[in-house]
Amino acid sequence: MVSDHFETRAIHVDQEPDAATGAIIPPIYQTATYAQEDVGITKGYDYSRTANPTRTALEQCLASLESGDHGLAFASGMGAITTVMFLFKSGDHVVVCDDAYGGTYRLFRRILESYGLEFTFVDMTDLAATERAIRPNTKMLWIETPTNPLLKVVNIAALAVLGKEQSALIVVDNTFASPYLQQPLALGADIVVHSTTKYLGGHSDVVGGAIITSNDKVFERLKFLQNAAGAVPGPFDCWLVLRGAKTLALRMDRHSENAIRVAHFLESHPRVTRVIYPGLESHPQHELARKQMRAFGGMVSFIPKGGAEQARKIARATRLFTLGESLGGVESLIEVPSAMTHLSVQGSPLEVDPALIRLSVGIEHHEDLLADLAQALDQE
Numbered sequence: 001m002v003s004d005h006f007e008t009r010a011i012h013v014d015q016e017p018d019a020a021t022g023a024i025i026p027p028i029y030q031t032a033t034y035a036q037e038d039v040g041i042t043k044g045y046d047y048s049r050t051a052n053p054t055r056t057a058l059e060q061c062l063a064s065l066e067s068g069d070h071g072l073a074f075a076s077g078m079g080a081i082t083t084v085m086f087l088f089k090s091g092d093h094v095v096v097c098d099d100a101y102g103g104t105y106r107l108f109r110r111i112l113e114s115y116g117l118e119f120t121f122v123d124m125t126d127l128a129a130t131e132r133a134i135r136p137n138t139k140m141l142w143i144e145t146p147t148n149p150l151l152k153v154v155n156i157a158a159l160a161v162l163g164k165e166q167s168a169l170i171v172v173d174n175t176f177a178s179p180y181l182q183q184p185l186a187l188g189a190d191i192v193v194h195s196t197t198k199y200l201g202g203h204s205d206v207v208g209g210a211i212i213t214s215n216d217k218v219f220e221r222l223k224f225l226q227n228a229a230g231a232v233p234g235p236f237d238c239w240l241v242l243r244g245a246k247t248l249a250l251r252m253d254r255h256s257e258n259a260i261r262v263a264h265f266l267e268s269h270p271r272v273t274r275v276i277y278p279g280l281e282s283h284p285q286h287e288l289a290r291k292q293m294r295a296f297g298g299m300v301s302f303i304p305k306g307g308a309e310q311a312r313k314i315a316r317a318t319r320l321f322t323l324g325e326s327l328g329g330v331e332s333l334i335e336v337p338s339a340m341t342h343l344s345v346q347g348s349p350l351e352v353d354p355a356l357i358r359l360s361v362g363i364e365h366h367e368d369l370l371a372d373l374a375q376a377l378d379q380e
């Protein structure tokens with residue numbers, strides 16, 4: 001069943017009723033190995049690190065949602081990112097957006113540099129600076145957009161042109177936007193990675209990752225690496241992500257509607273100094289975001305008056321917005337990145353303002369969310 005429509009593909013790609021039983025939902029194939037018909041003759045599966053039918057259903061669905069040819073699922077977003085990095089070797093250089101996910105920064109700086117990979121972190125909203133960072137040995141541009149936690153919007157199509165001149169791979173971590181809001185492969189990217197823990201899973205009940213590409217050669221290598229390195233998800237985790245993906249479009253629409261209301265509310269609040277949301281006209285890349293994204297997503301960052309101490313007070317005072325790390329679930333979360341998700345980058349050039357608060361705006365009723373923020377901002 002093929003459709004041009006995202007919502008239909010999310011529910012139907014590689015999710016036909018089970019041939020043996022008619023089960024409407026792909027079964028959880030909780031098996032490590034498979035009976036062979038004869039020595040070396042299988043029905044396509046021999047061992048579940050290499051392939052598992054529940055995982056195959058998820059991988060094909062995710063590929064379709066990113067308008068890609070191939071998908072690979074992983075045990076976590078970091079498992080996916082680590083596997084992408086096995087494409088490179090000592091002496092290779094990577095240009096990375098300077099506001100990258102903290103765990104990505106940690107992997108690159110504290111692990112991969114000691115294996116001889118070289119990284120340059122640059123503000124990718126500045127195309128000239130990004131071009132200057134490219135060297136003869138640059139093999140990849142690592143893009144996140146919108147970035148975390150400053151929600152900078154990076155021009156994927158423009159960077160794809162820059163990268164191709166250098167034959168560098170363009171990789172986009174599309175976790176914050178999700179494939180419903182942004183389609184990096186169509187904009188010229190070679191590889192998309194996800195933490196499916198976030199919007200794709202959508203219910204804060206599973207940790208997972210994914211890679212999607214339409215480049216056959218890159219896919220063959222990544223498929224080899226997935227099996228060789230082994231950071232694969234279990235069948236139940238695949239099933240949870242596949243279930244989450246079915247409602248992605250509905251959820252992203254509501255996340256985006258709620259987030260713009262929250263952003264406007266905060267922007268007009270006397271106790272807030274700065275609000276960062278790509279959907280606000282005050283956002284420096286608002287026009288680019290309008291072109292590159294279908295809507296602006298569920299993440300809002302802001303700085304309250306009163307500095308770091310007041311930020312902590314607010315984060316402790318919300319009742320519906322739960323104080324916690326992660327994002328992308330149906331429930332709203334609040335956090336202080338400098339002391340939580342971004343602790344590992346404090347003291348580095350990527351350091352985050354300690355007064356910054358990050359919200360993952362959920363899909364609760366917007367009146368309840370605004371009332372909760374109103375009472376928290378009133379804290380003395």
Ligand SMILES: *Cc1c(COP(=O)(O)O)cnc(C)c1O
Binds near residue numbers: 077144195197207
């Ligand atoms: C969470 C996250 C990751 C890491 O994913 P895990 O599933 O936690 O391993 C990578 N990139 C971004 C943008 C994320 O938000």
